Amino acid sequence: MNPMAKFDALSRDPASFSRRAWLRGLGVTMALPWMESLSAWGSQDASTKSPEAPVRLAILFAGNGFHGGEWWAKEEQGKLQLGRVLAPLQEFADSTLFIKGLYNAEALKGNIHSSQTGNLLSGASLTAGGEIRSGTSIDQLLAQTIGRQTKVPSLVLGCEKSNPSVHKNYSMIYSSHISWSSPTTPTPLELYPALAFDRLFKDENHRGDQSVLDSVLEHAGDIRRQISSTDRQKFDEYLDSVRDVEQRIANAGKRGELQGWKPTLDKPNFDRPADGIPQDISEHMRLMCDILVLGFQTDTTRISTLKLNNDHSSLRFPHLGVDYMIHHLLSHSDTEDWLKVNQFFTQQMAYIAKRLSQIQEGDRTALDNSMIMLCSSMMTGSHDASQLPVVMVGKGGGKIQTGKVLDYRQNPERQMCRLYMSMMQKMGLERSSFGDAKSALSEV
Secondary structure, three states: OOHHHHHHHHHOOOOOOOOOOEEEEOOEEEEOOOEOOEOOOOOOOOOOOOOOOOOEEEEEEOOOOOOOOOOOEEEEOOEEEEOHHHHHHHHHHHHEEEEEOOEOHHHHOOOOHHHHHOOOOOOOOOOOOOOOOOOOOHHHHHHOOHHHHOOOOOEEEEOOOOOOOEEOOEEOHHHHOOOEEEOOEEOOOEOOHHHHHHHHHEOOOOOOOOOHHHHHHHHHHHHHOOOOHHHHHHHHHHHHHHHHHHHHHHHOOOOOOOOOOOOOOOOOOOOOOOOOOOOOHHHHHHHHHHHHHHHHHOOOOOEEEEEOOOOOOOOOEHHHOEOOOOHHHHOOOOOHHHHHHHHHHHHHHHHHHHHHHOOEEOOEEOOOOEEEEEEOOOOOOOOOOOOOOEEEEOOOOOOOOOOEEEEOOOOOOOEHHHHHHHHHHHOOOOOOOEOOEOOOOOOO
16 A cells, blocks of 8 residues: 555544545644645545635634724725734735625614614514524534534634623523524524634543643644645644644733623632633633634634624733723724724734635635635624624635725615525525525625
């Protein structure tokens, strides 16, 4: 048996996935990144050209809208210019699509946070009065179909815990979840970076105290001897990035700061649990961004949502010098501090874009092969949902024309779900309708 055939037999799990290349160790399964000398996503037959890397979808959500006067983009002399909220994305202007005017008709019925958020990714009608009923969201519809091709069908991440209370007859579960596995089931939200990391790489036989990389070093050495010198550098960089995230997770929460919320005690009244949530909101968000990128880079998942905070959020931002007011209350006035917080959120998107742009996958980058969308359930903190803030970065596998503005404000068919239908098409899922939409946006 030739070396590559032997490797193929060792590194595939035909019972669960399509032909894939994997790193394996005791209790660990890690999908490999794209490499020119190893067909990680298709046939290992040397006579068959390696298929293109897959299209990925990430949806980032920021609650309470954005600064009313600084959320804008315009095309000027063939270049996309971005307002101050989106300034962190200017480096990626050529890969950015700014969309105006889309809305969710069902969200206008309650005109409060919960009624505007629980159906953001589905366009479904929400049930009030204590009952929970929304609709299956775009990410979970994709997870239930094409998500079966990967180890993790979808990665659902968050940086603020769910709020179980009720506000004006609507459950605030709606304002705490954008991902829904069924009309009555919000998808479990992973707040703990360590557990999100474990879900990507560990299986039930893995010891909790064992490093993921240490588990696969022997197999990694076998692979390294079989790939080209160019791919060895890429492979080493990939392993280094996994190690970096492991180490940062291990260190998270060891500092004494308690950021992102106001505790009722000056110090904990019991010992800190192991592998908890980082106490610095900036570190928490950055770790989640890194885990999302790793999931895409390894093709362990192709679908992710990252809820940076809740709608009606209670987060605070002491690292920005904005610790005097919670996010929700801050959103009700267009101050410079509110702009700082907005930019902090768009910096997370820019960071993901930067990381993905540095990952080469054949003729394109991982960013070229992705659709990264940032949205909120209202334009501003005044609950204006007559149009929604939407910006996308990435070219969907070369299928999206970017560097421009699309304006649907005068279009009678401006359902947000039309955008979702377009995004599903880019990932290979065709539907005749979704939510309140009957057709995709042909311009996307």
